[in-house]
Amino acid sequence: MPGELYIFNSLTRKKEKFEPYNPPFVGMYVCGPTVYSDIHLGNVRTFLSFDVVFRYLIYLGYKVRYVRNITDVGHLESDADEGEDKISKKAKLMNLEPMEVVQKYTNEFHNVLHKFNILPPNIEPSATGHIIEQIEWVKKLISEGLAYEVNGSVYFEVNKYNKKNHYGVLSGRVVEELMESGRELDRQEEKKEAIDFALWKKASEGHLMRWNSPWGIGFPGWHLECSVMSTKYLGDTFDIHGGGMDLKFPHHECEIAQSVSVTGKTPAKYWIHTNMLTVNGQKMSKSLGNSFLPEELFCGSHPLLDQPYSPMTVRFFMLQSHYSSTLDFSNEAMKAACKGYKKLINGLRIIREMQYENPDAENPENEQLVIQIQKIIDACHNAMNDNFNTALTIGHLFTLLKRINALHNGLLSFSEVGTETFDKLKETYIDFIVNVLGLKEEKPEDISQFLLPLIELYKDAKFNRQYEKVDKIRASLKASGIVLKDMKTGVDWAYEE
RNA sequence: GGUGCUGUGGCCGAGCGGCUAGGCGGAGGUCUGCAAAACCUUAUACAGCGGUUCGAAUCCGCUCAGCACCUCCA
Known part of the structure; x- marks a missing residue:
């Protein structure tokens, strides 16, 4: 029986025992992609990390409602709530209807995640599907006196909020310092303070995405959708909120400010932030030009790659590190992962077929061995319970694999292991690889x-x-x-x- | 400038006060018609300098190197 789960909570910066509000139900919200272009491998890492969280919670018997949004409006291009909407811009560029852009990249996103064997969420709401709710929230924030309208746009007044609350709880920032040490902030004619953020933006003449509102034609600000949709589907308070490290500030900070202002409660109990995928020590990102698409990876077509790598190889590679550490991508590491993955998966093939057989009087149950196997099985659970330590778990699985292989080629007899331990060994190995880690056999398609x-x-x-x-x-x-x-x-x- | 993080053997990567992580690669062995796989054994570590401690990769201080966020980013 697995023990207690501990999660590192970014909000408290401590490892805490996981106690959901309303067991066996668990509500989890993860910030999804802005669907204005193909997702790259770095994006995949985040969704993969949360996939394991999702899978393990299910494995533990929780009834999880996993909500992951699609951002299809409101995400602006350049700094400080200025510049074009990303989707809108792409639509013009491709000469498409914005929703065509959204559909195209949403499909692509699903496609890619499917290849990595990432389970779909239970609800995948989109920002444009919740314009009415977002407008309601803006109204509430205005009536609370925490938001103000200027020229058809509405901004959240951080300073005012900060008088009664702490804007910066999550990211460890201090409002006064933010205001002093900010960069050139001369372009903010409309805002009272540079740190204020947009809840609703007026749509300019050429802006393609536009909705009617009490403040004129416009569109919602980026941070608002997550507050609105998370609380709509999971309640004012829910268990887990996740996203990439780079969303911690300002996105998640703004989200907390909005939700606290409207509901009076900090929305999520546990905040999980996953770390970045790096290439040569630098964060993989589109702007740096060091990112590659999953498709390029599968056929090895990118200059940084010297051979193709399969989705499961990548999955295994990523699971061999902890989600909270940066992970550096390299061909050498990938090749090693490829072999490791195959070794592990060959074990899966073997044990699936393997039946306990031929009790053999010459080799009675080996008590030491039985204890050792039991210990490793427990260690698998303990590793996952310790803040989803997939790397350690895999290490233990390799140890179990040695026993499996030894049984397979007769170096170890079944009777030495005993039925009970054998069953447990088989169950654990299969369960962890297939259900918890989400690794599967890749059968060659080209027969x-x-x-x-x-x-x-x-x-x-x-x-x-x-x-x-x-x-x-x-x-x-x-x-x-x-x-x-x-x-x-x-x-x-x-x-x- | 502010906030936070990291530095582990040839490569990747866990560990966070005492006990072999693990994978890939190297060396030796068992098995095998040969090979592969598998199994067994083995070498190579904790950026540097100080300190705390019976004991430190693990805690503290300094130094050096690198990264992330503070602007859109998973």
């Missing part, structure tokens, strides 16, 4: 690479009149849905109809 040499064998056997062999090959292919066809022109194959 032709097996087919051709097999067909050669078939021809040889036929030529030598080894019909037993011929029939065997035929049967085995048939089992895979392939039929061989003897024709005058040679041997061909077809999918069985």
